[in-house]
Amino acid sequence: MASRAVIAPTEQNQPRGENKQKNMGVEGRNRKVLQDIQNLVINPADLGANANVTKRLTRAQLAALAQAAAEKNKNFVPATRVEQAQKPAESEVIVISSDEESEEVKEKQAVRERKIRERSTKKIVKTFSSVLSARSKAACRVVPKDFVENIDASDKENELAATEYIDDIYKYYKLSEDDVRVHDYMASQPDINVKMRAILIDWLIEVHRKFELMPETFYLTLNIVDRFLSTKAVPRKELQLVGISSMLIASKYEEIWAPEVNDFVCISDNAYVREQVLVMEKTILRNLEWYLTVPTPYVFLVRYIKASTPSDKEMESMVNFLAELSMMHYATVSSYCPSMIAASAVYAARSTLERSPFWTDTLKHYTGYSEEQLRDCAKLMASFHSAAPESRLRAIYKKFCSSDRCAVALMTPAKNLSSES
Template identity: 65%
Template sequence: MTSRLVNNHHQSQHHHNRGEVKQKNVLADGRSRRVLQDIGNLVIDQAPLGGAKKPISEVVNATTLPADGVVVRKAAANQKKGVDKPKPETVIVISSDDESGKGVKPVTRRITREGPSRKEVKSFSSVLTARSKLASGLTNKPKDPEINIDAVDIDNELAVVEYVDDIYNFYKLSEHEGQVEDYMDAQPDINAKMRSILVDWLTEVHRKFQLMPETLYLTINIVDRFLSKQVVPRRELQLVGISSMVIACKYEEIWAPEVNDFVFISDNAYAREQVLIMEKSILGKLEWYLTVPTLYVFLVRYVKASITSDKEVLINQMENMVFFLAELGLMQYPTTALYSPSIIAASAVYAARCTLQESPIWTDTLKHYTGYSEDQLRDCAKLLVKYHSAAAESKLKAVYRKFSSPDRSGVALLTPAKTLLP
C-alpha cells in the first residue's frame, strides 16, 4: 500500500475541475437536525477519473530392435563375425482361377521379421474395465496447473514482482492487528443497524466525491476501530464517519476534499471545528496507526488470480461482481466482526465465481494465492450471496445502485448464486 500525499486541513483550493463548494459553516443554534441528510445538495462538476523462429529439430536415426532377446544376441554375434543380416523374405503369391495363370499378375508381399505391422488392439474386457472405472470416478482427474499471475507484469516496475508474494505474506500475518473487534455490546447508544445506515451514507458520499476505492475501505476500517475503543453517542455517529473519511482522504487521495465540503454535504449537521476535534480524537485513539491491510488490498490480488479470460467484458464483470459482494459484506456488521479481511475477500471471489457460473469454482491457482480452500470460504460466501439476494428489497441501496449502473457491468442485477442460497 502506497502512502498518499497529506493535504493541510485549511487547504483553500479543490482539485482540478471541481467547483468551489459554498461554505455553510453554521454553528449549532438549538435547531433539531436530521442525521445522514440527502447528499443531493452538493452540486459538483464531475471530473473524469483518471516472425517467430521455428524450433530446430534434431534428426535422430533410430534403429528398431526386435523384442526377442535371443534374436538380439544372434544379431550381435553375427555382427561380430561380419555376417550380413538376412534380408526380408519375399513371398510371391499367384492367385488365379486359370491353371495357366495367363492374364494374372503376381502379387508380392514383403514379410519382415521385425514383427507384424498391425496396431495393437485393446481387448474388449480392458475397454469395459476402463469404462467402469470412469463411471465410478476411480480414474485420476487431471490436476489444474498453478498459474503464475505475475508473469505478465515481469517488466512492470510498479508491480514489484520480486517482492509481491512477500508483501502479501506480511499482509496475512499483520491483518489481525487492524481487524475489527466485536464492539457492539460495548456501545450502549448505537447498534448494528445504525452502523449499516452510516456505511450506506458514506458509500454515497464516496461516490459523489469520486474518491479512490481505497479511501472507502480505509474509512470504514477507521470507523470500526475507533468504535471498538471509544463509546460514541448516537448524535455523534455521523460525525465519526465524516472525520474518518477526512483522515482517509488525506492518506489516500492526491487532491482531498476540504473539511467544509464534508460539513456542507452533511447539511451542516456539524461545525467545521467539531470535525477537526473529532479527527484529532480518532487519530489519538488509533495512535496514528493507519497503514493497515484493508479488505481492498486482498481484493485486488485475489481478483487477479481469479481472472482467466482475455476478454475485457468478462474481466470487468468478474471484477465488479467481486467488489459488489465485498461492499455488501462491508456494510453488514456481522461479516466484519466475524471474518478477517482476507477471508472476506476470498469469499467474495468464491461467491462471484458461483454467481457467474465459472468452472471450476475454485482452482489450484486461487488456493495457492489466497491460502484458503473451498470449505474454509463456504460459510462466509453464503452470507455474501444472502446479502445479494436481499439487496434489491433493502432500504439501504447505495451499494445496489452503484453496481446496477452500466459502467459497473450491472452486476447487482444478476441472479444470485443459487448453489449457495439456503
C-alpha cells in the same frame, strides 16, 4: 607384420614430389590405423625398369611386383621395426598397427555387440495393477488437476508491480491483518446498534461517490470507523461526525487531492462545524495511535481478482459488489478477517457467474483458503445479494445496477450457495 614401402621420387620430379611429401606427412598423421594387408617391402633396385613408377600404384601392380620379388628371393623375411629404422632415408616406411591393438579393437567391438543383444532381448514386464489402472483411467477419461498459474508472469517488465517482492508483501499482509481485525464491539456501545452502523455506511457510500474518491479510501474509512468504535463509546448524535472525520483522514492518506474540511461540513448539511470535525479527527488519530497502514479487504481483492483467471470487467464488478455489500453488514466484518472476506467475495462471484470450476488450484495457492473454508462466508454474501433489491439501504445496489458496472446487482444470486443457506 609386413609393411608397405613407398618408392622415393626421382630428381627430375623433385618439385612435384616435395609437395606430395608434405601432404603425405599430414595425411599419414590423420589417417586411421590399418590392419595387416600383407604388403611386402620391396627393394627399389629389384624393380629395374619400373624404378621410376609413381607413388600411387594399383593393387594389381603391387601384387605383380610382390610376386616377382618373392620368386627372386625365396628366403624373404618381413621387415621388422628395427630394420625399418635402419633403411635408407630415400624410402619412407609407414608402420602398421600391431596385433595387440587389433585384438583390443575386436574385444571392444565384441563387448558392444553383446550389450546390444542383451538390450534387444530384454522384455518389458508390466504388472497387473499398472495395466488395470491404465485401463481404468482410459475408461473414465480422468481429467488432470488444474496447475498453479503464475499470475505475475506478464508483469515481469513492470517495475511498479514489484513481482520479485509481491509474494513476501502479501505474506506480511496475512500476518498483520489480525492486528487490525475488528471484533464484536457492539456490546460496549450503549447508544448505537448494528442498524445505525449500516445506515452510516450506506450514507458514506453516497458521499464517496459524490466526491469520486478511490476504492482504497472507502475501505480505509470503514476500517477507521470500526476500529475507533471498538476503542471508545460514541453518542448517537456524534456517529455521523465520526464517519466524515474518518473519511477525511482516509482521503488525506490515499487521495492525491483530498476534499477539504468545509466540503464534509456542507455534505453533512451543516450538522457540525469545522472545529468539531478537526477535534474528532485528532481524537480518532490519538486512539488509533496513528496506525493507518493496514491491510483492508481491498488490498486482498486486487490480488485475488488477478488470480481468478480468466478475469474480465463483469467478474471484477461482481467481486466488488459482493465485497462492498458485505462490508455494510456488521456480521461479516466482526466474524471474518479481511483476507477471508476478499477470498469469499471471489468465490461467491464465480459461483454467481457460473465460472467453472468455482474454486481453482491457482486461487487456493494465492489466497491460502480452500473451498470449504470459504463456504460459510460466501453463503452470507449470497443472502445479502438476495435481500438487496428489497432493502431500504440501496446505495450499493443502485451503484452496481449501472451499465458501467455491468449491472451485476441485477443478476440472480448464486444458486449453489442460496439453496444451501
